[in-house]
Amino acid sequence: MSDRQLTMSRAMVDAIAHEMREDEEVFVMGEDVADYEGIFDSTTGLREEFGYDRVMDTPISETAFIGAGVGAAQAGMRPIVELMFTDFFGVAMDQIYNNMAKNTYMSDGNVSVPMTLMTAVGGTYNDAAQHSQTLYGTFAHLPGMKVVVPSTAYDAKGLMHKAIRDDDPVVYMFHKRLMGLGWMPAPDGPKTAVPADDYTIPFGSADVKREGADVTVVTLGLHVHRALEAAEELAGDVDVEVIDLRTLVPLDTETVVESVRKTGNLVVVDEDYRSYGVTGEITARVAESALDDLSGVERVALPDVPIPYARPLENEVLPEAQDVIDAVRSLSP
Amino acid sequence: MYEWMVTARYYEERLQEEYMEGKEPAFDISAGPIPGELHLAAGHESSAAGVVSHLRAEDTVTAPHRPHHIAIAKGVDLKRMTAEIFGRETGLGSGKGGHMHLFDPDVNFACSGIIGQGVPPAVGAALAEKKRNTDNVAVAFLGEGAIDQGAFLESLNLAKVQELPVVFVIEDNDWAISMPKERVTDVADGSKRGAGHNIPHDRVPQDDAVQVFDAAREAVGRARDDNGPTVLEVQVHRRMGHFMGDAEAYRPEEDKAAAQMRDSIERMEDALENAGVAADDRDAIRADAEARVDEAISWAKDQPEPDPSAAYENEFVNPPAGVADTEPATDGGER
Numbered sequence: 001m002s003d004r005q006l007t008m009s010r011a012m013v014d015a016i017a018h019e020m021r022e023d024e025e026v027f028v029m030g031e032d033v034a035d036y037e038g039i040f041d042s043t044t045g046l047r048e049e050f051g052y053d054r055v056m057d058t059p060i061s062e063t064a065f066i067g068a069g070v071g072a073a074q075a076g077m078r079p080i081v082e083l084m085f086t087d088f089f090g091v092a093m094d095q096i097y098n099n100m101a102k103n104t105y106m107s108d109g110n111v112s113v114p115m116t117l118m119t120a121v122g123g124t125y126n127d128a129a130q131h132s133q134t135l136y137g138t139f140a141h142l143p144g145m146k147v148v149v150p151s152t153a154y155d156a157k158g159l160m161h162k163a164i165r166d167d168d169p170v171v172y173m174f175h176k177r178l179m180g181l182g183w184m185p186a187p188d189g190p191k192t193a194v195p196a197d198d199y200t201i202p203f204g205s206a207d208v209k210r211e212g213a214d215v216t217v218v219t220l221g222l223h224v225h226r227a228l229e230a231a232e233e234l235a236g237d238v239d240v241e242v243i244d245l246r247t248l249v250p251l252d253t254e255t256v257v258e259s260v261r262k263t264g265n266l267v268v269v270d271e272d273y274r275s276y277g278v279t280g281e282i283t284a285r286v287a288e289s290a291l292d293d294l295s296g297v298e299r300v301a302l303p304d305v306p307i308p309y310a311r312p313l314e315n316e317v318l319p320e321a322q323d324v325i326d327a328v329r330s331l332s333p
Numbered sequence: 334m335y336e337w338m339v340t341a342r343y344y345e346e347r348l349q350e351e352y353m354e355g356k357e358p359a360f361d362i363s364a365g366p367i368p369g370e371l372h373l374a375a376g377h378e379s380s381a382a383g384v385v386s387h388l389r390a391e392d393t394v395t396a397p398h399r400p401h402h403i404a405i406a407k408g409v410d411l412k413r414m415t416a417e418i419f420g421r422e423t424g425l426g427s428g429k430g431g432h433m434h435l436f437d438p439d440v441n442f443a444c445s446g447i448i449g450q451g452v453p454p455a456v457g458a459a460l461a462e463k464k465r466n467t468d469n470v471a472v473a474f475l476g477e478g479a480i481d482q483g484a485f486l487e488s489l490n491l492a493k494v495q496e497l498p499v500v501f502v503i504e505d506n507d508w509a510i511s512m513p514k515e516r517v518t519d520v521a522d523g524s525k526r527g528a529g530h531n532i533p534h535d536r537v538p539q540d541d542a543v544q545v546f547d548a549a550r551e552a553v554g555r556a557r558d559d560n561g562p563t564v565l566e567v568q569v570h571r572r573m574g575h576f577m578g579d580a581e582a583y584r585p586e587e588d589k590a591a592a593q594m595r596d597s598i599e600r601m602e603d604a605l606e607n608a609g610v611a612a613d614d615r616d617a618i619r620a621d622a623e624a625r626v627d628e629a630i631s632w633a634k635d636q637p638e639p640d641p642s643a644a645y646e647n648e649f650v651n652p653p654a655g656v657a658d659t660e661p662a663t664d665g666g667e668r
Contacts, residue, residue: 058517309369312428
């Protein structure tokens, strides 16, 4: 492991730049990706190195440019398309879920769509109901796209390499609060050592970010760090294991079930809405595979309301470390 | 018009001051009395003033993510709007909405923070008025960056095919965040989007409220007389970044300077002077506007923050059975 410490955004860009150097057919397309270098620093330095032809600013026409990404991918290129906020998926969802995610299946594998759709997710900075969602469950629910949610710089780089090289559509959901933006300070944790060389992290391999014997906490994205904070707080009292899913599609059920067999207790933490989402899915899979080993389950997620603007209201609905602590304690492990 | 314009300009200046509190020297978007994104409209005042002059309270207006100047002209309650921006209990949305999600049904004003997505609801308002045989109209404001959105183009077609009383007002400030207009469209006159749908269209090439007033009189009149939609584009200027904290590194210095030079408010003052309005009268209007703004801001800052439990209220008008399930249980696990 190198001792080079990178923010999550730098690690993502590191992987993108490497793939662009290696393969002429990789290009980036989206709003404000060239001169602005990505609203959330997801394309820093790319325009300078690769020029406007390969780092393309688009009109505000998500249906057109995401659909164009699908077409270019089907023609054999490897586009990386940015949807600025995941909340904006509504203006282009048909291209995403009816074309990008279904064309391979409908052609019985005769068409492939090797495209990466990267998109910023998450709240915590009072950007209100239309700019703060994660929508993990929405994308993961719809078949035909792989869904990636990194929580550290090391994972972000390996998952980005894998996403670009993968021959299927990959939705790469990065949390703004983890990127290391000057104007939105990240918690300690996402900035990690990152090797200079390229490497991939396989999809469907959850990562045990902390080992523990008493309670399994399963989470992703920003809430990996919230869960680790909670585990630290509980240390000496409750021994918490923290599992970072890293990818939702494919989902590493095995690592989760193994952990629950050991601890007997499950807490699932998600920044997405509670109902019909990641928390329900993980709970169901554990129940299907390890019901006899399971003595308690708790879910920590956004209650089923849009995300409010005012600070006390957003703080109320967004899961925090304290909510994880309360959920763990309520299981009396 | 002048009163609205100076109110809006001063309001934005004051909001900018408040917004920066707690965000200096290090800019942290979630710090200070106004957290989150703040899109200010300094340089956009002429379009709102010139168009909304022709509207009544019953007419509907939808605004995009840069809404304050339009809201002020439409008569949205300044105090409650300010309270909303400060995230207070007495705000228009009790602190739930924030600055780009302002709703004031008393004056038929609404927003959407998603580019172009405020346009279809304006078409819907026009549809309702037409069905009810009123002579009320709807106006959708959007930026020039939004004219490449499907929602806008689809709305044009629907409005025309139904001959709806709606005016589409494009505020062309030359910039879609970091993308200058010429890099995203080959058609410099955005109002020409109307031509492809057989909709009358017009462009006001300067941010001159009097010129806008004249152009809008025709457009709003057309709608009121049940002669269908119009696309009107107004050249405005973005005197600040896309949002507060945008350093505008992508923007040429001369363009920034030009936006500061051509000022609609100075133009309006010249027009008033030529019309024989004394400087004292103008100063009185300005002083009164500034006092109202200061009062609204200090009132808003004195308002209580919402109780956290309010986060669960008003998701539905008719709460369905079992809605209590979404509220946190006392055991700490129902979240």
